[in-house]
Amino acid sequence: GEVIKRIEDTDLKIVAMKMTKASEELAAQHYPDSMIKALGEKGIENGYEAADPVEQGKKIIQWLREYITSGPVVAMVLQGENAVKKMRQISGYTDPCKAEPGTIRGDLSNDSIVVANKEGRTVHNIVHASESIEEAEREIALWFKPEEIYDR
Numbered sequence: 001g002e003v004i005k006r007i008e009d010t011d012l013k014i015v016a017m018k019m020t021k022a023s024e025e026l027a028a029q030h031y032p033d034s035m036i037k038a039l040g041e042k043g044i045e046n047g048y049e050a051a052d053p054v055e056q057g058k059k060i061i062q063w064l065r066e067y068i069t070s071g072p073v074v075a076m077v078l079q080g081e082n083a084v085k086k087m088r089q090i091s092g093y094t095d096p097c098k099a100e101p102g103t104i105r106g107d108l109s110n111d112s113i114v115v116a117n118k119e120g121r122t123v124h125n126i127v128h129a130s131e132s133i134e135e136a137e138r139e140i141a142l143w144f145k146p147e148e149i150y151d152r
Helices: 002-009 024-030 033-045 053-068 083-091 104-108 113-119 133-143
Strands: 013-021 072-079
Touching (some): 002 013, 024 053, 024 133, 033 053, 072 083, 083 104
Antiparallel strands (some): 013 072
8 A cells, every 4th residue: 555655656676575474483583682672772762761771672572572463564675775774764763753744654653652652562653664784684584585585
């Protein structure tokens, strides 16, 4: 739908896409324990009310894993110059209520980190966008077999 249209409106090319349900094992690989402290620090910076980044990171990682396994997801691999940067730009800020109008999160999600924190869950912000090329490569290897990726 709309998310795919916005991706296609950039010069990014979808070279792999599938609807799937993440297992608990895949969720733990996508959001490994090694991310706990960084997720906690980022969460606190973005509005989660907590003093200890490790404790907050443990909550966030649990919520992320629960969310990603709660139903089907559409996984995609995008190709193009500065693909990671461009996808992050069109995605918008992590907290949808702070995301710029015209971005996927700013236009298509009405959730907020404040509400999510009060409800004890992760923010439902429509899309995940890898933060770096290295993270994208790691995540692509988790979600796709090489033969599922075309025109790479």
